[in-house]
Amino acid sequence: MVEKVIGVDLGGTNIRAGLIDEGGEIAKRAHAKTPHNGSASEIVNAIVNLIRSVNDSGDAVKNVGIAAASVIDFQDLRKSMWPNLPQLQGLDLAGEIANISGLEVTIENDANAAVIGEHWQGSAKGAQNVIGITLGTGVGGGIIVNGEIFRGASGSAGEIGHICVEPDGVPCGCGSTGCLEQYSSATAIVRFTKEVLATFPESPLHSKLEFEAKDVFEAALKDDLAGIRAFEVAGRYLGIACAALINLLNPEVIVVMGGLAGSWNLLSRSVLEELQKRAFQQAVERVNIVRGVLGDDAGILGAAKLTFADMGFSGS
Ligand SMILES: [Zn+2]
Structure with missing residues (x-):
């Protein structure tokens, strides 16, 4: 059976x-x-x-x-x-x-x-050292070292969303300031768009009273510069965090998961730029950054x- x-x-x-x-x-x-x-x-x-x-x-x-x-x-x-x-x-x-x-x-x-799911049945199958990052309303993470989930001393390891990327930055729900979650989440995409919108008077997003990350994504796909800029900024912060993770853990695979994973093409250029600037070249050449396939x-x-x-x- x-x-x-x-x-x-x-x-x-x-x-x-x-x-x-x-x-x-x-x-x-x-x-x-x-x-x-x-x-x-x-x-x-x-x-x-x-x-x-x-x-x-x-x-x-x-x-x-x-x-x-x-x-x-x-x-x-x-x-x-x-x-x-x-x-x-x-x-x-x-x-x-x-x-x-x-x-x-x-x-x-x-x-x-x-x-663990992506490592078992998805895009990180067969890899021994994997970092998973979930990009959604918040930012989550999980780390697999030598094929096993890494939990740390009490179980809280892998909270990638609360790595500091901006020391005096936006306050975070965790009590700190400038956490990745405040800079590379869906919430952050909306905030960045609002910050730059005045600079892009032709943006179709002006016609909406309120918009979500999904609307910014759709606008960016149609070459809206405000939307493209918001994803670039979020990607830059994500790249800063990924460079630190790559230097620390030298993973074979980074799996990008969650609701924003579909916008990887909009984030990736600035992520990769930061990796080139900040992470060890040997480790950057070794890592494969992929989107999760299990949704x-x-x-x-x-x-x-x-x-x-x-x-x-x-x-x-
Ligand atoms: Zn935090």
Whole structure:
């Protein structure tokens, strides 16, 4: 019998679940909006309902992996930080889900899970040293060293979004200032566009009262100079952080994931310029920067892979 587990990806906006076999096939998927204004128990219930909806083989599945938008503290799960879902602060989410569902629960940070997913079934397959960067509303990261996720002393390693790229820069939700998350996220793209828009009176973005990173992306694809400039600035900061990561870790692959990964072509030129300026040439020549190919499935696949590893399966 092919062994299956359930992978769950709990984000600030969406919860996804999948029934996944040891070969990485997703047999069934389910999705719900995260009740982000609801109580902790509403979030727990939403997760349990999704687990039940994909678990059609009943008792056969005994394990679930959760990729969570949380800085996990593996020494004491109740000390994990939930910047986007503060109502979960102080809760042992994995323990709670285990109690209600009767399943064994593995938990991991969502960006770590996403890079594990890409390493297992996506664009970082076969590489030993990988850095994953998720570019979305925020910026997340995960590091694979010698084929294994690198968690650090308590589990918070890989928070690439909170590398400082501008010492006296924009305040960040983490308490610091000038974090990469404030300079290379979708939020930053919108801010940069607003800052430069007056310089580009012909920009079609003037016709919108409010716009999102997606609108800037579409304008930039149509050669709007304000949009192109915003992505260049974001790419420059991303390049500064990537140069530091390359000098530190000498990875074979950097996987760019998340909602902004589709705009890599707009970011890449200024990223590569910074790498040429700042990183060791030998390491820059060695690294392959690729886009993730798993999209929204990266998190559930990574959570499933970790769960198989906890069960003693090496996976394929
Ligand atoms: Zn920060």
